Amino acid sequence: MKKLYNIFSNLISTLGYSKVHGYxxxxxxxxxxxxxxxxxxxxxxxxxxxxxxxDLLEFLGLVEKYRKDNKKxxxxxxxxxxxxxxxxxxxxxxxxxIESALRELESEKGKEVEKVKKEILRLKKYVDALNKVKIPKxx
Numbered sequence: 001m002k003k004l005y006n007i008f009s010n011l012i013s014t015l016g017y018s019k020v021h022g023y024x025x026x027x028x029x030x031x032x033x034x035x036x037x038x039x040x041x042x043x044x045x046x047x048x049x050x051x052x053x054x055d056l057l058e059f060l061g062l063v064e065k066y067r068k069d070n071k072k073x074x075x076x077x078x079x080x081x082x083x084x085x086x087x088x089x090x091x092x093x094x095x096x097x098i099e100s101a102l103r104e105l106e107s108e109k110g111k112e113v114e115k116v117k118k119e120i121l122r123l124k125k126y127v128d129a130l131n132k133v134k135i136p137k138x139x
Contacts, residue, residue, distance in 0.1 A: 004030075005043065015090060020045050020053045025082065028063065033077035061085050083135045091131055098124050 008029070009022025023043035027034060036054070040047045054076055057063045064079045079085075101120050105113055 001042075015086065016093065018053065020049055021057060024050065024053055024057060024076070025062065025078075028076065028078045029082070033075055036074050036076065039076065060089055081135065087135060091127065094127050095124075098127070 005023050005026045008026035009019045012022030012025060013019055020043065023045065024039055027039050027042050031038075034042070036047055036050055039054075040050045043050065045053075051074075054063060054065060058065060058079075061079060062082055062085045063076050065074050065076050067073070068075055098120055102117065105117055105120075
């Protein structure tokens with residue numbers, strides 16, 4: 001099972017997230033919901049690392065924390081379709097990069113700058129087209 005978590009964790013890290021985020025998401029894809037303690041045990045990360053990472057994943061809309069039956073223990077589950085949320089996160093990151101690059105080039109002049117701006121705007125069109133692609137429900 002650890003190999004499975006490693007594979008998924010490596011995939012998530014290619015998107016710019018940490019391995020602990022990948023472990024959390026892999027664990028939740030498999031088990032749908034678990035306590036913080038269970039996630040920490042399966043991933044071999046500390047509860048504090050798991051908790052901090054879950055806070056970011058919750059902020060991004062990928063997971064939600066809750067308590068069962070008024071117990072102290074905190075549980076975590078996937079929220080909505082995680083692939084749709086990941087798609088949104090990826091597109092936001094790319095679009096921020098594009099906007100930042102265009103802002104930096106605003107004060108620059110010359111043919112080379114215009115060529116680069118043109119390619120960045122071309123990339124923006126491509127990203128906008130990718131945004132229209134629907135996530136398949138299942139394979």
